[in-house]
Amino acid sequence: MARYKQPDSDQSQIVILNFSELFPEDHPISRLLETVRRLDLSRFDASYRNDSKQGGRPAMPPDRVLAIIIYSLLYGNLSMRALERDLGQRADLMYLSGGMEMDHSTLGKFRLRHAAAIQELFTQTVFLGIESGFIDLDTVSIDSTKIKGSANRRDIGTREELERRYEHLESVCKKRYDEWEASQNDAEQELLAKKIQQLEVQKEKLSLGLEFLKSRPDRKRVHLTDPDADWHKDGSNSFIVGYSAQNAVDFQSGMIVYQEIVTGQSDSTFTSSLVNRVEGVKAEFLPKKTDEIKYVLDCGYASENILKELTGHDLYMPDRELAHKKTGGKIKPEERNEAAAEPPLIEGSHALLQFHYDRDNDCFQCPAGEILTFQRERNLQGVLYRHYRRYGCSRCSMKEQCIGPEGKRKELWIQTKHIPDLQVRSLPPHHGSKKKKTGMRSISNPLTLLMREKLATPDGKKTYARRFPSVEGVFGVMKSARNGWQFLRRTRERVQVEWSERCIAHNLARMIGFVRVNPIAADNI
Numbered sequence: 001m002a003r004y005k006q007p008d009s010d011q012s013q014i015v016i017l018n019f020s021e022l023f024p025e026d027h028p029i030s031r032l033l034e035t036v037r038r039l040d041l042s043r044f045d046a047s048y049r050n051d052s053k054q055g056g057r058p059a060m061p062p063d064r065v066l067a068i069i070i071y072s073l074l075y076g077n078l079s080m081r082a083l084e085r086d087l088g089q090r091a092d093l094m095y096l097s098g099g100m101e102m103d104h105s106t107l108g109k110f111r112l113r114h115a116a117a118i119q120e121l122f123t124q125t126v127f128l129g130i131e132s133g134f135i136d137l138d139t140v141s142i143d144s145t146k147i148k149g150s151a152n153r154r155d156i157g158t159r160e161e162l163e164r165r166y167e168h169l170e171s172v173c174k175k176r177y178d179e180w181e182a183s184q185n186d187a188e189q190e191l192l193a194k195k196i197q198q199l200e201v202q203k204e205k206l207s208l209g210l211e212f213l214k215s216r217p218d219r220k221r222v223h224l225t226d227p228d229a230d231w232h233k234d235g236s237n238s239f240i241v242g243y244s245a246q247n248a249v250d251f252q253s254g255m256i257v258y259q260e261i262v263t264g265q266s267d268s269t270f271t272s273s274l275v276n277r278v279e280g281v282k283a284e285f286l287p288k289k290t291d292e293i294k295y296v297l298d299c300g301y302a303s304e305n306i307l308k309e310l311t312g313h314d315l316y317m318p319d320r321e322l323a324h325k326k327t328g329g330k331i332k333p334e335e336r337n338e339a340a341a342e343p344p345l346i347e348g349s350h351a352l353l354q355f356h357y358d359r360d361n362d363c364f365q366c367p368a369g370e371i372l373t374f375q376r377e378r379n380l381q382g383v384l385y386r387h388y389r390r391y392g393c394s395r396c397s398m399k400e401q402c403i404g405p406e407g408k409r410k411e412l413w414i415q416t417k418h419i420p421d422l423q424v425r426s427l428p429p430h431h432g433s434k435k436k437k438t439g440m441r442s443i444s445n446p447l448t449l450l451m452r453e454k455l456a457t458p459d460g461k462k463t464y465a466r467r468f469p470s471v472e473g474v475f476g477v478m479k480s481a482r483n484g485w486q487f488l489r490r491t492r493e494r495v496q497v498e499w500s501e502r503c504i505a506h507n508l509a510r511m512i513g514f515v516r517v518n519p520i521a522a523d524n525i
Contacts, residue, residue, distance in 0.1 A: 019095045029071070029092050031512040036067045039124050043117040060102065065110050066121075067096045073505040076483040080104040080111075115497045122500045125507035126257050130285045134253035134511060137282050139294040139463060141471035142248045142274050142301065144267050145479065146232040148486040149242035149495065155205075155224040156231070156241055159213045162222075166206045173199045228492035230263050243487065243495055246270055247503070248278050249471040251296075255510050256474065257281050259503045261496045267300035272309055274301075279313075296467040299323035307447035316464045318455055319448050353402060355412065355425040364388050364412060364425065368398045372412055384416040404430040478502055 023029045044062040071093065072083045084104040087093045111118065129135040157165065173196060180192040205224040212222050223229045229241050244265070248258040258277045262270060275295055282289060292314040299320040307315065355364045355372070364372040372388040379385075390410045393399055403410050412425060454460045478484045484502055487495045 017091055017094065019091075022091060023095050028512050029095060032071060032508060033063070033067045033096060035128070035508055035512055036070065037063050038128065039121055041066075041117075043120060044114055047113050047117075060100065060106065060110065061098075062110075062114070064096060064098055064100065065102070065107065066118075068093060068102070069107065069111070069501060070505040070508060071096055073482060073502055074509055076481065078483060078486075078488055080107045083107060111497065111501075115494070118497055118504070119500045122256075122259065122504050122507070125504055125511075126255070126281060127285055129250075129253055129255045129257075129507060129511060132511060135250045135255055135257060136252050137250060137257065137278075137286055137289065137293050138291070139251035139296060139466050139470075140248050140257060140278055141251060141296045141467045142246070142271075142278075143298060143467070143471040143475070144244050144246045144262075144270075144300075145475045146234040146240060146244055147242050147479070147484070147499075148234075148240045149223075149226055149229040150486070150488055150490050151223050151226040151229045151241040153241055156221055156229070157209075158221050159210065162206050162209050162213070166203060166210065169199055169203050169206065173203070226490040228263055228495070229490075230265070232265060243492065245499055246274060247471060247474060248274060249474050251466045251470045253510060254470060254474060255507045256503045259499060261492055261499050263492060267298075268303050268306060271297065271301040271306045275310055275313055275315075294463055296464055296470075298467065302448075302451075304445040304448055307451060311447075315451070316455060316460060316467075317451060318464070319451070322452055322455065352426040353398075353429060355427065357419075357422050357425065366390065366398075366402065366410060368396050368402075370396070372410060377416060385413045386416055386419060388412040388414065401429045474506065478506060 025031075041062050048059050050056040050059060068083065068087070072078075072086065077083055077086065081104045083093075084102065084107070087097055087102060126135065130137075176192055176196050176199065180189055180196065183189050183192065209222045209224050209227070212227055213219060216222075221230060223241060226241075229243060231239050232242055232244055234240050244262050244267075246258075246260045246262055246267075247256050249255070250257050258274065258281060260270075260274075260277075264270070278293065278295070282293060294314050294316060297315065297317040299318050299322070302317045302319050302323075307317070353367050355366055357364055362374045366372060370390050370393075372390040375387040375389050377384060377386050388411065391408075393403055393407065393409055396402065399405070399407065407430070414422065414425065455464055482502070482505075487498055489495055489498050
């Protein structure tokens with residue numbers, strides 16, 4: 001029988017890493033560190049006072065820390081605790097750190113101390129993209145995505161809801177306090193004291209939330225732990241507590257040229273400000289560019305007033321009704337036909353159908369002589385109804401008049417109060433299902449009509465078709481491939497820094513040609 005070596009996985013090993021072989025100059029990791037060093041990091045120096053003889057110990061070099069944070073975002077890690085663990089396991093992070101040890105506290109304090117400087121780096125990435133020839137600002141797509149915040153759904157409410165919760169907690173506190181006074185058991189008193197303390201903490205949160213709403217009449221709701229978060233409807237038509245991220249993406253490069261975190265639910269509120277911000281980027285970095293930027297936006301940003309306000313800009317922005325017919329800049333072929341006419345009534349179907357009530361057996365007899373039996377009694381919005389049903393209507397001669405060609409059973413809902421005096425229930429015949437009209441209604445808004453005509457041209461369709469692969473592609477990568485479904489920080493100010501970091505990482509990845517690869521772990525080398 002053959003003999004085999006018996007490896008011992010628990011045996012401690014000393015691994016020697018040759019980073020020059022693992023990450024040559026053309027490797028994306030090396031290019032990432034080189035690109036970060038091209039940024040102006042002088043603002044980070046202003047936060048330290050350790051350059052004199054009496055100064056403290058040397059600080060972590062900002063180029064290394066930024067490269068580590070950006071690289072971790074690119075492979076889908078958002079947590080600083082997880083990054084601390086990866087720093088001891090992944091050879092790529094060991095190379096970026098230069099052998100320095102960093103815990104999650106050091107990384108978190110760095111982000112907090114340099115919040116303003118990190119946000120400024122995003123503008124520098126846009127400048128680098130323009131300087132390198134990636135960004136041309138010919139076509140810019142603007143869109144938003146909803147991202148869940150670090151907030152519990154149960155802790156958000158209106159002023160009335162918070163007041164009711166506060167009153168309920170007060171009554172519960174009083175009840176627990178009475179139980180504590182009446183108790184003679186020390187262990188029970190200690191348990192009740194802890195419960196009372198927890199209730200007082202909840203009351204304090206509710207009190208702060210109520211004070212916030214009283215001082216901010218423009219806000220309808222508030223979250224108790226993240227006051228800036230609000231309800232938002234995401235792409236799956238479900239509601240989340242979080243923020244709306246507004247992005248403007250250059251079509252040629254796929255790089256983000258402007259980004260902002262907002263709390264408002266309506267995108268149309270920010271249309272003008274977003275376009276003006278992108279115009280500011282053009283004036284600052286491409287002052288010699290004479291061609292107008294083509295702005296591609298979805299219907300959520302559109303209105304007649306906005307088109308009037310932005311008359312001087314080259315917009316491609318359909319109204320809601322037209323947008324429902326758009327797929328990649330084209331109208332769906334099946335929606336070009338006019339609405340089908342309703343099917344004609346069957347001869348004699350204008351007469352009412354008579355359902356006779358049999359009081360002795362508590363049932364109805366249909367015009368074909370079949371029996372609808374009693375099923376149940378139900379309270380619907382405070383009114384009692386009796387439910388009668390008949391199965392097996394598929395072969396009935398009056399099926400099309402009674403329940404239609406696609407029906408399978410007949411049901412009657414009769415108010416209970418009408419049953420004692422009821423003899424006959426008369427119902428109109430079935431007139432066929434109403435098909436949804438696919439033709440667009442006529443409108444009188446002149447600018448919206450001009451926009452429809454513009455989008456109907458070959459150039460208009462081609463330009464509008466650029467929206468999905470640019471801005472939607474960016475959101476898809478940032479949320480799906482890089483696990484950016486949720487923010488881990490609270491308040492709009494800190495969430496803005498977190499989103500800026502993700503946008504910086506995306507722009508640098510586009511410039512260095514970063515492709516997500518399997519991690520290189522030190523114990524696998």
